[in-house]
Amino acid sequence: MIKYVIKHITFPLIARREGLAGIMRGVESLEESQYWPPERIRELQNERLRKLLVHAYENTAFYKKRFDDSGFNPYTFKDADELAAIPVLTKEQIRSNVDALKARNFTPGELHHAETGGTSDVKMRFFRDNRCMPMKEAAIYRFNRWAGWDFGDYLGMVWPAHQDFIGHDTWKSRIRNELYKRNVLFPAALIDDRACEEYLRLFEKKKPAAILAFCSPIHELAKYMAKKGIDGHRVRGLITTGEPLYDHQRRLAADVFRCGVLDSYRTREVGPIAQECGAGCGMHVNAECLYVELAGKRRLAGSGEQAGGVIVTDLLNYGMPFIRYNMADMAVMSDKTCPCGRGLPLIDKIVGRALDVFVTPDKKLVSTIALVMYMVNAAPGFFGKMQIVQDATDHLTLKMTRDPLPGPEVMEHQKNVVERIFGPRMRMTYEFVDDIPCEKSGKYLFARRLIPIPE
Structure with a gap:
């Protein structure tokens, strides 16, 4: 009963209050389009690219100059392959050109700011328009549902990024959490036996349906559970993100929590980029919201695979367009067809941060x-x-x-x-x-x- 109330009443109401009306419709839309054939998904991307490129040219000083300097004409754009004519956008360029990147046809009240953590590269402040946020949130929930979670379920969060949960320890925030996202948080910036014990007690009480976790802290929690012989904390699925997931980490987490482990590629700047579905063919790209390409391909030693830098164009954020944004990650794309039936493009593997390759x-x-x-x-x-x-x-x-x-x-x-x-x-x-x-x-x-x- 409580799950039904949250899914159909309190979650939509609070989401609307947060400026995120339409999340549920967004999830339904994405869960339909993910099974479209690849050709139809590509058509959708090209249509959204055409609108975005014209908008950026007409409403931002940065892209007006960039397109003119590179000889790129947004009015004649037909296919995503043509994007290669536009120079790559870097974090340093964003930091130096914030005002020039913001679209002049959005008021300050129609934008909100965010920033990257800056722990593995430069810290960066950026803006998103309010209209794009419901679909970006819907893309997150679409991926979470692949792990067996649904609205109204508790979601375990093993999360070291403290800035994501500032102000979440008041009684008002706790009530709101129970009626809305239902996160069961392990603030895992510092992990010791006592912290693990306290979280597992909370875990047993709330019984989350799935877990979303950074790879290193969930591995430390799984090691503690294995060392103590703790069993019975089963979930439907576990999603890892934030850092590379290694085979030994995947195996231990799957064994301890008795579930499949789905690796997810998520970012602050453009939201969720790609995630595994469990079929073992790689990561499905969030292609309705983003266009992903690889630049500067080089052969990997040993395998001979072609790896390149991950370049992302955000198809939704018109307030401060990210066109051919350099994620500073390296990846290998795949041309396989996934047996799950989804037509979304596949990333075969993330081979590391560009700084770490x-x-x-x-x-x-x-x-x-x-x-x-x-x-x-x-x-x-x-x-x-x-x-x-x-x-x-x-x-x-x-x-x-x-x-x-x-x-x-x-x-x-x-x-x-x-x-x-x-x-x-x-x-x-x-x-x-x-x-x-x-x-x-x-x-x-x-x-x-x-x-x-x-x-």
């Missing part, structure tokens, strides 16, 4: 996923935390904690992996430390590149 001495790219697979998962022994730092084109520093120190067989294995992936010219140095702290956002950086990728 490594390069061999002969200029091939190496993904962090590959490094974890071979240096951690396949290692013949146990060791503590590890962080790989590339500080020269021919040198890596392996930081490792002493809890426990790696044995000789592990170190020999890792040296062999480095030589096999990077080639014999790559040198490697070990540095043993007491701890490898997470970033301010709670993200744990397994890999860090301190040099530019050679042209």
Whole structure:
């Protein structure tokens, strides 16, 4: 009964009060269009691109100049492939041109501001128009429903980003949460046994249908549960986001919570970009809301796959258009057809932040996923935390904690992996430390590149 009341009465009412009227219709629309054939989805993207490009040219000083300087004519635009003529938009350009990027046909009251965390790149303030927000929220709920969650269900949140929940500890906010989003929050910026115990007690009381979590903190919670032999906290599905999901993290979380794990690619700037559906064919792009392309493709060492920088055009935000925005991530696209029946385009894998993708001495790219697979998962022994730092084109520093120190067989294995992936010219140095702290956002950086990728 309470779930019905929340889904059909309190959630829509509070959403309307928040300026998000139409979320439910948006979810219904997306759940219909996700099964359209790829050709029809592409037509929708081209139609929305045409309107956006003309709007940006006519209403923003930034894109008027950018299109003119690059010789791009928005009035003759026909297909998304033509976007390559427009230069890529960077965070630094946004920071320096906020006013020029805002559309002059929106009043200040029709816009609201947000900002990125700035923990893995520059911090950035940006704006979105109020009209686009219901559909952006609907895209989030569409993805959440793939994990078995529905309106009126509790949603476990293992979330280190404190700024997302400022002011959520008052009695008014707690009542509102019970009648609206029903988040069961674990503010996981700092995780210890006591914090895990308290959250699991709350978890048992609320019994969330699904969990949305950053990869590192949910892994720490799963390790605690496995260590203590805690069972019975089953959910319908678990969604990970915020940082790379490694195979050993996926396996442990799936085992502890007895459910499938769906990796999700979500951002503050443009919202949810892509998510796995559970069929194992990759991540479905949120194509009704975004156009995603790859730029500067390079071969990955080992697999030979073509990886490129993720470039996103937001099809919904007219208040401050993001056209060919550089996400500073690297990915591999897929041309597979998913057996789930959705016609949405597929990302095969996110190979890492552009800052974290490594390069061999002969200029091939190496993904962090590959490094974890071979240096951690396949290692013949146990060791503590590890962080790989590339500080020269021919040198890596392996930081490792002493809890426990790696044995000789592990170190020999890792040296062999480095030589096999990077080639014999790559040198490697070990540095043993007491701890490898997470970033301010709670993200744990397994890999860090301190040099530019050679042209």
